[in-house]
Amino acid sequence: MFLRLVADSFRRRPRHKLLTGAALALGMAVATAALSVSLDVGDRLAHEFRSLGANLLVTPQADSLPLEIGGVDYRPVNAGAYLPESDLPKLKTIFWHNNIIGFAPILEIPITVGNPASVPEISSYIPTTEVRLIGTWAQHEISIPDGSAYVTGVEKTNPWWHVQGRWFANKPTECVVGTKLARRLNLSVGSALMIFERKNGGLESSRQLTVVGLLQTGGPEEDKIVAPLSVAQMLSDKQGQYRQLYVSALTKPEDDFGRRDPVTLAPADYERWYCTPYVSSIALQIGQVLPGADVRVIRRVAEGEGRILTRVQTLLWLVTFAALLAAALAVGASSAASVIERRTEIGLMKALGAGSGMVGFLLAAEQLLLAFVGGGVGYALGIVLARLVGEKIFGAAPQPSLLVLLVILGLAAIVTLLGSALPLRRASRYEPAPILRGE
Amino acid sequence: MLSSRSINRSMFWRIIRRLLGANRGRLFVILLALGAGAAVTAALLNLQVDAKRRLTTEFRALGANVIVAPRDVTSSNPATLDEAVLNKIVEGPHVSAVAFLYLIGDAYSYDSKNPTHVVIAGEQDGSSVEVSSVQPASAIGSISRFETNCTFGTKVATEMHLQLNDRLFLRSQGREETCHVTIIHTTGGPEDTQISLRLDAAQRLAALPGRISLVQISVPGTPQAINSYIASLSQKLPDADVHGIRQFTEAEAQIYNRISGLLTATVAVVLILTALCVMAAMTNVAMERKNDVGLMKAIGGATRRVLRLFLAEAALLGLAGGVLGATTGMLLSIWLGKAVFGVAARPRLIVYPVAVALTILVAIAGAYPLRRLASIRPASVFRGE
Numbered sequence: 001m002f003l004r005l006v007a008d009s010f011r012r013r014p015r016h017k018l019l020t021g022a023a024l025a026l027g028m029a030v031a032t033a034a035l036s037v038s039l040d041v042g043d044r045l046a047h048e049f050r051s052l053g054a055n056l057l058v059t060p061q062a063d064s065l066p067l068e069i070g071g072v073d074y075r076p077v078n079a080g081a082y083l084p085e086s087d088l089p090k091l092k093t094i095f096w097h098n099n100i101i102g103f104a105p106i107l108e109i110p111i112t113v114g115n116p117a118s119v120p121e122i123s124s125y126i127p128t129t130e131v132r133l134i135g136t137w138a139q140h141e142i143s144i145p146d147g148s149a150y151v152t153g154v155e156k157t158n159p160w161w162h163v164q165g166r167w168f169a170n171k172p173t174e175c176v177v178g179t180k181l182a183r184r185l186n187l188s189v190g191s192a193l194m195i196f197e198r199k200n201g202g203l204e205s206s207r208q209l210t211v212v213g214l215l216q217t218g219g220p221e222e223d224k225i226v227a228p229l230s231v232a233q234m235l236s237d238k239q240g241q242y243r244q245l246y247v248s249a250l251t252k253p254e255d256d257f258g259r260r261d262p263v264t265l266a267p268a269d270y271e272r273w274y275c276t277p278y279v280s281s282i283a284l285q286i287g288q289v290l291p292g293a294d295v296r297v298i299r300r301v302a303e304g305e306g307r308i309l310t311r312v313q314t315l316l317w318l319v320t321f322a323a324l325l326a327a328a329l330a331v332g333a334s335s336a337a338s339v340i341e342r343r344t345e346i347g348l349m350k351a352l353g354a355g356s357g358m359v360g361f362l363l364a365a366e367q368l369l370l371a372f373v374g375g376g377v378g379y380a381l382g383i384v385l386a387r388l389v390g391e392k393i394f395g396a397a398p399q400p401s402l403l404v405l406l407v408i409l410g411l412a413a414i415v416t417l418l419g420s421a422l423p424l425r426r427a428s429r430y431e432p433a434p435i436l437r438g439e
Numbered sequence: 440m441l442s443s444r445s446i447n448r449s450m451f452w453r454i455i456r457r458l459l460g461a462n463r464g465r466l467f468v469i470l471l472a473l474g475a476g477a478a479v480t481a482a483l484l485n486l487q488v489d490a491k492r493r494l495t496t497e498f499r500a501l502g503a504n505v506i507v508a509p510r511d512v513t514s515s516n517p518a519t520l521d522e523a524v525l526n527k528i529v530e531g532p533h534v535s536a537v538a539f540l541y542l543i544g545d546a547y548s549y550d551s552k553n554p555t556h557v558v559i560a561g562e563q564d565g566s567s568v569e570v571s572s573v574q575p576a577s578a579i580g581s582i583s584r585f586e587t588n589c590t591f592g593t594k595v596a597t598e599m600h601l602q603l604n605d606r607l608f609l610r611s612q613g614r615e616e617t618c619h620v621t622i623i624h625t626t627g628g629p630e631d632t633q634i635s636l637r638l639d640a641a642q643r644l645a646a647l648p649g650r651i652s653l654v655q656i657s658v659p660g661t662p663q664a665i666n667s668y669i670a671s672l673s674q675k676l677p678d679a680d681v682h683g684i685r686q687f688t689e690a691e692a693q694i695y696n697r698i699s700g701l702l703t704a705t706v707a708v709v710l711i712l713t714a715l716c717v718m719a720a721m722t723n724v725a726m727e728r729k730n731d732v733g734l735m736k737a738i739g740g741a742t743r744r745v746l747r748l749f750l751a752e753a754a755l756l757g758l759a760g761g762v763l764g765a766t767t768g769m770l771l772s773i774w775l776g777k778a779v780f781g782v783a784a785r786p787r788l789i790v791y792p793v794a795v796a797l798t799i800l801v802a803i804a805g806a807y808p809l810r811r812l813a814s815i816r817p818a819s820v821f822r823g824e
Contacts, residue, residue, distance in 0.1 A: 030708055041701070048697055051690040052501070057627050065598055065632045067558055069541040069652070075556075160685045218685030296593075298627035304501035311497055312698055318775050319486075319705050322479050329475035333468040385708070393700045 006366055017370065020335065024374030024412060025381060027327035032382025032408050034323040037389055038316045040398035045309055046250050048394075050101055054157040054246035055302045056283055058083070061294045063243070072132070072220070073108065082107075082241035083293055085229070090289040091247070092144045096277050099250040102156025105242035107135040107232040112196040113185070113225070114205075128196055131181060133225045135232020135242075138167035138176075154226075157246040161221070165189040165213030172231050175209040178222035182214050189213060193225070195235065207235070245293075247286065251279040253306035279306075328411065332419030335367055339423040351432035360424050367416045375412030379405050451748065458731075458752050470760050473798055477764025478771060481794035483706045485772040487699075488787055493776075494698060495691075496533055496659045503537070503655035504687040505669055510680045519650035520679055527675050533659045534668075538563045540638060541652045542645040544611035546618075548599055555599055558633045559609060561641020561651075587640050588621040592631035596623045609634065611644045662692035737817040750806055757802025761795035768794060 010017050060081035067074040083105075091100055114128040137153035144150050154161060168174035177187055187193065189211055197206040215226055233239050252258070257269075258278035265273055274281055279302045283295040342363075349359050387397040459466055498504075507528070509518035519540070528536045540561040545554035589609075591601060601607070605620045618636060625631060642648050658668050665688055673681040735745050769786045 030711075033708065034705065037701070045694070045697070048694050049690070051693050053686055053690075065555065065557055065594060066629075067543050067556055068629060068632070069543070069558060074543055158686070160689045216685075218682055218688075296625065296627040296631065300502050300626060300628055302627070304498075307500040308494075308497050308694070312494070314778065315486075315775075316701065318778065319483065319702070322482060322771070322775075323705065323708070326475050326479040329471060333472040333475075336468045389701075389704050389708075393697055393704065 021374045025378035028378025029381035031327040033385035034320045036386040036398045038320040044394045049305045054248045056247040058245035085240045094285040101248045102152040103247040104154040104157045106244040107242045109236040135229040157248045162216045163213040174212045175227035176213040176215045178215045180222040253310045328415045335416040335419035339420045347432040371412040371416040375409045473760025474764035477761045477798040478768035481765040481768025482772040485790045487702045503657045505656040507654040522649045536656045538651040540641045548607045560633045560635040561638040563638035589618040590622040590635045593625040594631045733817040753802045753806035757799035761798030765794040
């Protein structure tokens with residue numbers, strides 16, 4: 001009988017139920033979209049912030065102080081310490097290896113270059129220039145201990161470096177030249193560059209590089225040559241070594257807990273600290289796999305990122321909360337309206353001997369049914385909406401999550417019940433006679 | 440004629456009063472929906488205007504994003520600028536500039552006679568803004584401006600085995616300064632391997648009075664604002680090279696666009712949501728009003744007049760809901776601004792009429808289902824169909 005009554009109510013006024021259900025579905029769609037976007041937005045924004053580049057810097061512990069002013073190192077060539085390149089794949093074996101977006105080793109050396117056409121047959125004056133060459137990776141494939149391959153390089157750690165032409169392939173004959181230097185030496189894409197080495201008191205041509213791209217960085221690198229790491233290693237006789245490593249990692253903004261000194265933490269807290277992707281705990285983990293290295297957090301990037309990310313996330317959560325509240329109020333209002341107008345029906349039921357509890361139970365069941373159907377449809381709509389918004393703004397759609405579905409169904413049920421509770425309570429006090437008389 | 444019109448008008452308002460008062464519950468529900476919509480709209484609009492501006496000031500956390508340097512610096516010719524350029528740099532409310540002079544010198548501690556070659560940076564704030572606003576760093580120690588205080592990068596301090604409050608000499612080509620270690624900081628940047636001290640001390644050491652190597656400026660604002668700042672500054676300083684630090688300007692532009700897009704999308708979505716909900720509520724009203732309309736028509740009410748009546752009701756509801764909601768919304772946004780940015784969002788008066796107007800529009804648009812009332816035939820209503 002109960003089910004028949006509920007079914008009958010739906011069958012008798014399909015249009016009416018459709019309208020209330022539609023309002024519910026729309027409200028819940030917006031709630032779903034807001035919730036999925038803001039659940040997803042932290043990760044997305046953290047990715048966006050990686051356009052700031054590396055947030056960790058690794059240098060040899062034993063390194064001498066670099067005497068660098070305006071991107072020019074005044075240190076003698078042979079001073080300082082180096083780190084072994086063979087250790088680098090281990091970076092992808094740390095606890096938070098998935099959060100490491102990219103890394104690039106740097107070996108910078110001074111070299112002498114000239115135009116290949118100027119190599120003289122008989123030793124005489126050679127027009128050459130002293131420049132600096134940065135050896136690094138552009139798109140370098142390394143094999144990780146677990147058997148897979150991973151491609152990384154300055155493209156990932158310094159996304160603001162733009163190359164006209166293309167990056168060098170991993171061949172020891174190609175290079176990229178900064179735009180300022182290219183203008184000074186009159187080089188363009190496709191030109192050749194001769195590197196000279198000082199041997200037996202004179203300059204000897206040792207190696208020819210082809211310029212495959214012009215580099216724009218807005219920094220001192222525009223006055224330098226960027227070539228594969230192996231070229232710099234061969235020229236400086238530092239096979240398999242590098243001097244600096246830039247690491248770009250996805251991190252969680254540091255909170256008070258993250259800023260604590262890990263040495264002072266109790267074992268359980270230390271475990272929690274170690275297993276949270278704070279920039280400092282990732283730095284510690286990198287230090288553990290690279291012996292002899294000093295891992296420093298690039299504070300400017302990491303702290304700026306952390307602060308802005310925290311603000312934006314709070315803002316978005318509050319906005320989501322406001323949208324949820326508005327959706328809840330609107331849905332509650334429309335379900336209240338749908339109960340209010342059924343006064344006559346309620347009066348009739350009571351006149352036929354139904355108790356207030358029975359009437360309330362029946363209406364609540366109807367509203368709940370509507371909430372689940374409307375919530376479900378709203379969830380589907382909201383996922384589509386979230387995809388649209390996510391793709392438009394971040395170029396990537398948020399993944400539909402089961403958690404959001406549960407939250408939405410729960411919210412729909414609570415809101416419709418609350419919305420109809422108030423009119424229902426009044427309805428339970430109705431005297432059937434005046435209502436049936438049409439008063 | 441005049442009196443009949445005024446009677447008409449007073450009748451019109453009387454009917455509206457009755458319509459509004461007829462069902463308190465429903466009135467409350469519609470007002471609630473409209474008010475909630477208006478509140479959220481007003482809060483978001485206000486916050487959107489404010490948040491975008493504030494976001495760009497948040498980017499200050501990233502530090503300097505514009506550099507003024509001499510043209511043509513090469514390793515053989517470390518050119519310098521005249522200190523006077525600092526005066527030409529406009530110090531806006533959030534623009535801060537710091538001048539630097541770099542030199543390479545020798546540092547001697549009292550007990551060791553072996554010098555350490557180190558980069559010495561003299562820095563001077565163009566304004567009273569503390570250095571940390573341009574160079575975020577984690578530092579220990581404190582600054583006192585009355586001694587030749589030096590800030591040591593952590594690498595230098597470790598290399599020289601220095602502690603806070605140690606004293607040492609800095610030498611460069613026969614000139615000498617004593618230096619008191621007041622701060623040791625870790626920035627992860629080049630400052631870690633430098634000793635920084637006051638600009639005038641560095642100028643004495645380098646024998647370059649009134650010269651600086653570069654100026655770091657932190658300019659907040661939208662990407663366009665930063666670009667036009669750079670353009671106007673390079674016009675004012677023809678012999679210097681003014682450029683943005685691309686690492687920060689590009690990332691800031693990208694992040695700014697994403698976040699403001701997100702905020703705009705949210706505001707649009709909430710507005711649409713409110714319109715739809717009011718529309719659903721109004722449909723219910725329309726269905727309930729069948730009898731009233733039938734009666735009005737039966738006693739000679741023209742469809743147009745009946746419709747005007749309902750539209751006026753909707754507009755009145757919109758006005759009431761809008762005024763109440765927008766006020767709540769403004770208060771909400773002030774609180775939100777405080778919660779998110781630590782500074783109360785300044786209420787913008789323009790948002791208030793916009794939110795109220797939008798709510799009235801939404802209420803009238805929401806009354807669209809009332810259109811169906813025009814097709815009601817009085818007879819069929821009275822038959823109870």
